[in-house]
Amino acid sequence: MIAYTKDLIALLYPKTCAACQRRLQQNEDVICLFCEFDLPFSNYHQEADNILAKQFWGRVKLEEAIAFYIFVKGGRIQHLIHQLKYRGRQEIGSRLGSLYGEILQKEATQLIEDWDIIMPIPLHPAKKQRRGYNQCTTFVDSLAQQLAISAAHEILKRNIDTGTQTRLGRYQRWENVETIFYLDEKQKKELEGKHILLVDDVITTGATLEAAATIILDLPNTKVSIAGIASAITL
Numbered sequence: 001m002i003a004y005t006k007d008l009i010a011l012l013y014p015k016t017c018a019a020c021q022r023r024l025q026q027n028e029d030v031i032c033l034f035c036e037f038d039l040p041f042s043n044y045h046q047e048a049d050n051i052l053a054k055q056f057w058g059r060v061k062l063e064e065a066i067a068f069y070i071f072v073k074g075g076r077i078q079h080l081i082h083q084l085k086y087r088g089r090q091e092i093g094s095r096l097g098s099l100y101g102e103i104l105q106k107e108a109t110q111l112i113e114d115w116d117i118i119m120p121i122p123l124h125p126a127k128k129q130r131r132g133y134n135q136c137t138t139f140v141d142s143l144a145q146q147l148a149i150s151a152a153h154e155i156l157k158r159n160i161d162t163g164t165q166t167r168l169g170r171y172q173r174w175e176n177v178e179t180i181f182y183l184d185e186k187q188k189k190e191l192e193g194k195h196i197l198l199v200d201d202v203i204t205t206g207a208t209l210e211a212a213a214t215i216i217l218d219l220p221n222t223k224v225s226i227a228g229i230a231s232a233i234t235l
């Protein structure tokens with residue numbers, strides 16, 4: 001009876017691909033097989049001096065800058081991230097994290113070996129309360145699990161009183177961005193000597209990642225790499 005009800009629900013409300021919205025087959029999970037192989041991969045893990053890495057040159061010293069996908073406005077990745085971010089579909093993050101992990105395991109063994117901790121960029125507390133979750137959490141957890149590296153969600157913290165940035169000039173914005181994050185003394189110790197992989201959903205200007213990386217790099221013997229679910233940075 002339960003199986004029958006499940007079948008009926010599946011018939012009435014067929015699951016669709018979170019990227020292209022085609023109807024999913026039974027063996028497909030969250031995204032269809034076509035999208036699994038055909039979404040715009042960045043392959044930045046195969047190219048150290050990629051355009052995302054170049055974006056940070058002269059701003060902050062990163063070991064690697066990588067992203068799973070290339071973000072194109074109006075494209076399938078935008079749809080995918082939108083569902084993850086605003087529609088509560090956290091299973092998208094889990095699926096993408098394990099897919100990306102599988103690829104990195106095959107193609108970027110050396111990078112993985114050097115990472116100690118995977119960490120999401122924390123959301124502003126008010127935003128997190130409104131949304132109920134950080135859109136990077138499930139991605140970070142399944143990526144970490146796939147790569148057998150620990151994930152840390154509570155180490156890097158976000159200050160509450162950084163207001164809106166849209167009306168500030170570029171320099172003021174940078175000053176403001178520098179005070180976005182903080183680390184407790186005890187947590188600073190935990191990061192010493194570690195290589196941290198910082199994760200954000202869509203990398204646009206890179207200012208947030210830069211601020212987070214800067215704070216971590218102030219600690220003795222730390223290294224930072226960054227990864228995006230997608231990168232919107234173009235030449």
Ligand SMILES: [Zn+2]
Pocket residue numbers: 017018019020021022031032033034035036
């Ligand atoms: Zn699809």
